[in-house]
Amino acid sequence: xxxxxxxxxxxxxxxxxxxxxxxxxxxxxxxxxxxxxxxxxxxxxxxxxxxxxxxxxxxxxxxxxxxxxxxxxxxxxxxxxxxxxxxxxxxxxxxxxxxxxxxxxxxxxxxxxxxxxxxxxxxxxxxxxxxxxxxxxxxxxxxxxxxxxxxxxxxxxxxxxxxxxxxxxxxxxxxxxxxxxxxxxxxxxxxxxxxxxxxxxxxxxxxxxxxxxxxxxxxxxxxxxxxxxxxxxxxxxxxxxxxxxxxxxxxxxxxxxxxxxxxxxxxxxxxxxxxxxxxxxxxxxxxxxxxxxxxxxxxxxxxxxxxxxxxxxxxxxxxxxxxxxxxxxxxxxxxxxxxxxxxxxxxxxxxxxxxxxxxxxxxxxxxxxxxxxxxxxxxxxxxxxxxxxxxxxxxxxxxxxxxxxxxxxxxxxxxxxxxxxxxxxxxxxxxxxxxxxxxxxxxxxxxxxxxxxxxxxxxxxxx
Numbered sequence: 001x002x003x004x005x006x007x008x009x010x011x012x013x014x015x016x017x018x019x020x021x022x023x024x025x026x027x028x029x030x031x032x033x034x035x036x037x038x039x040x041x042x043x044x045x046x047x048x049x050x051x052x053x054x055x056x057x058x059x060x061x062x063x064x065x066x067x068x069x070x071x072x073x074x075x076x077x078x079x080x081x082x083x084x085x086x087x088x089x090x091x092x093x094x095x096x097x098x099x100x101x102x103x104x105x106x107x108x109x110x111x112x113x114x115x116x117x118x119x120x121x122x123x124x125x126x127x128x129x130x131x132x133x134x135x136x137x138x139x140x141x142x143x144x145x146x147x148x149x150x151x152x153x154x155x156x157x158x159x160x161x162x163x164x165x166x167x168x169x170x171x172x173x174x175x176x177x178x179x180x181x182x183x184x185x186x187x188x189x190x191x192x193x194x195x196x197x198x199x200x201x202x203x204x205x206x207x208x209x210x211x212x213x214x215x216x217x218x219x220x221x222x223x224x225x226x227x228x229x230x231x232x233x234x235x236x237x238x239x240x241x242x243x244x245x246x247x248x249x250x251x252x253x254x255x256x257x258x259x260x261x262x263x264x265x266x267x268x269x270x271x272x273x274x275x276x277x278x279x280x281x282x283x284x285x286x287x288x289x290x291x292x293x294x295x296x297x298x299x300x301x302x303x304x305x306x307x308x309x310x311x312x313x314x315x316x317x318x319x320x321x322x323x324x325x326x327x328x329x330x331x332x333x334x335x336x337x338x339x340x341x342x343x344x345x346x347x348x349x350x351x352x353x354x355x356x357x358x359x360x361x362x363x364x365x366x367x368x369x370x371x372x373x374x375x376x377x378x379x380x381x382x383x384x385x386x387x388x389x390x391x392x393x394x395x396x397x398x399x400x401x402x403x404x405x406x407x408x409x410x411x412x413x414x415x416x417x418x419x420x421x422x423x424x425x426x427x428x429x430x431x432x433x434x435x436x437x438x439x440x441x442x443x444x445x446x447x448x449x450x451x452x453x454x455x456x457x458x459x460x461x462x463x
Contacts (some may be wrong), residue, residue, distance in 0.1 A: 002339060015042060043054055044050050045185045052431070055431055055432070055435070056431060058260070058435050059430070059431060059434045059435045059438075062434075062435045062438040062439075063434075063438055064286035065438065065442065066106075066110070066438040066439075066441035066442050066445075069102075069106060069442050069445040069446070070102075070103065070106040070107065070110070070441070070443070070445055071100035072444055073099045073103045073106060073337045073449065074099075074103055076095065076096075076102075076104060076204055077096060077099035077102075078101050080092045080093075080096040080099060081096050083096075084096055093456065093460075094453060094456055094457065094460075095111040096458050097452045097453060097455070097456030098449040098450070098456070099449060099452075100387035100446045100450055100452055101453070101456075102445045102446065102448045102449030102452065103445075103448070104448055104452075105444040105446075105447055105448020105449070105451070105452075106441055106444050106445035106448065108444060108448075109440050109443070109444030109445075110441050110444075112440070113434075113437045113438070113440055113441060114128075115127070115128040115129065115130060116128075116130050116426075116430075116437075117131055117132075117426045117427070117429070117430045117434075118131070118426065119425075129426070131422070131425065131426040131429055132422035132423050132425070132426045133176020133422065134428075135417060135418075135420065135422045135425060136414070136417065136418050138417070139413055139414040139416070139417025139418060140414045142413055142414070142417075143410045143411055143412075143413040143414040144289060144410065146410050146413060147407060147409070147410030148404050150205040151402045151406035151410060152402070152406075153398075153399040153402055153403045156395075156398050156399060156402050157398070157399050160391070160394055160398055161391060161395060162272045163393055164387075164391070165390075165391065166386075166387040166390040166391050166394075167380065167381070167387055168381025169380060170378070170379070170381035170382075170387070171375075171376070171377070171380075171381055172376045172377070173373055173374065173377025173378075173379050173380070174378045174380075175377075178377075179276055179370045179371075179377065182370075182373050183366050183369050183370040183373060184361075186369065187358040187359070187366060190354065190358045190360065191358050194351055194354060194355060194358075202351075214324045218317045218323060218326075218327065219327065219330050220317065220322060220323035220326040220327070221316065221317050221323070222315035223316050223326065224313045224314065224315070224316030224318075225313075225317060227309065227312065227313040227316065228313040228314075228317070231306070231309055231310055231313060236306075236309060237297075240302060240305055241294075241420050244290070244294040244302075245294055247290050247293070247294075248287075248290040248291055248293070248294045251283075251286050251287050251290045252287060252290075255283055258279060258282065258283045258286065259276070259279040259280075259283070261279075274281065295312035300353070311397050362395075367386055
């Protein structure tokens with residue numbers, strides 16, 4: 001008799017001994033499961049299966065109900081068989097035949113259900129104990145079935161497009177509070193990542209990836225191209241305007257400085273009033289010249305500056321001597337103690353700024369990230385073209401993964417199943433689905449009884 005816990009077992013006692021004190025091997029009962037196969041770890045069962053006492057009790061009750069139907073059919077068969085043999089009415093034969101067929105159907109289905117999980121009555125009948133014996137084959141078959149029918153690129157693509165991930169994501173992100181929630185989660189991830197990283201290792205990466213590449217890369221040609229682009233756009237004229245304005249303002253407000261400079265450079269024998277007249281004249285000419293340069297966009301000095309800058313941009317790109325001078329300036333600049341200190345503090349400074357911005361909900365960084373996420377959600381919610389593009393990216397990425405790695409993914413099933421112990425897994429599976437399988441036994445008893453009644457009735461009619 002099987003119970004919810006599996007086959008009935010005797011209490012574990014010390015092995016008995018014979019009169020010569022030799023241990024007698026423990027006898028395994030008829031329904032007891034064989035020990036685990038070599039290479040399998042006892043108790044290695046699916047982690048999702050929980051030995052739930054409530055499920056075990058329900059399974060036990062359902063087994064009792066199914067057994068009750070079978071015993072009921074047996075009692076009816078005995079009673080009506082005796083009644084029929086002792087001159088009972090005609091209907092006793094019909095009831096006896098129905099009960100007899102019900103017993104046959106119940107026993108057959110009991111055998112079928114039991115054969116899934118163990119050897120019925122402990123007898124090693126061929127093609128029984130299917131789950132313990134065929135566990136690896138079932139896992140491989142399930143793995144292949146999943147790989148062919150669920151991990152096919154076409155199937156995955158259709159499911160992902162039908163799911164409308166981008167539309168749902170857009171609606172969720174545009175809902176109040178969700179963008180802030182995403183930003184908060186991102187801030188938590190950033191804080192965790194930055195905290196875990198070691199400062200010395202990151203600084204070494206900065207030195208290796210940034211500083212050394214900056215030193216190795218010539219500065220002349222890139223600066224020349226940049227300057228040439230600025231000159232072509234005319235963007236430099238604003239800087240020239242600023243310099244001319246400041247030069248005029250300086251000359252206008254520094255009359256005494258000009259006078260003192262002229263007096264200092266004048267010969268000692270020159271009269272002071274002559275120095276004053278010359279200084280006033282020079283100041284007036286300088287002020288007039290500064291004003292002319294400031295107010296006239298076509299002034300020759302401005303043209304000369306433009307020609308110089310164009311020539312300098314060309315020299316930066318093509319002149320080896322100019323390039324060498326730029327490299328020397330670059331080397332001096334990078335070797336300066338202040339620059340070295342700035343480079344060594346780059347990661348620490350950036351880390352502190354990043355942590356401060358991530359921890360402060362009102363920081364500009366978090367506010368801009370939140371606003372960007374919200375606007376992205378609104379675009380997903382309203383722009384069908386953007387949604388189609390993102391859905392296409394998702395489908396392409398998933399199709400690539402399942403197209404190239406579906407076998408590796410599906411073999412997770414077979415590899416995991418192969419590590420389970422067969423008999424323990426059988427008991428766990430029975431605990432999960434055994435209650436529903438008892439209805440097969442009940443239905444077998446009832447359907448068998450009806451079939452027996454019909455067959456007996458047809459036989460009586462034919463005779």
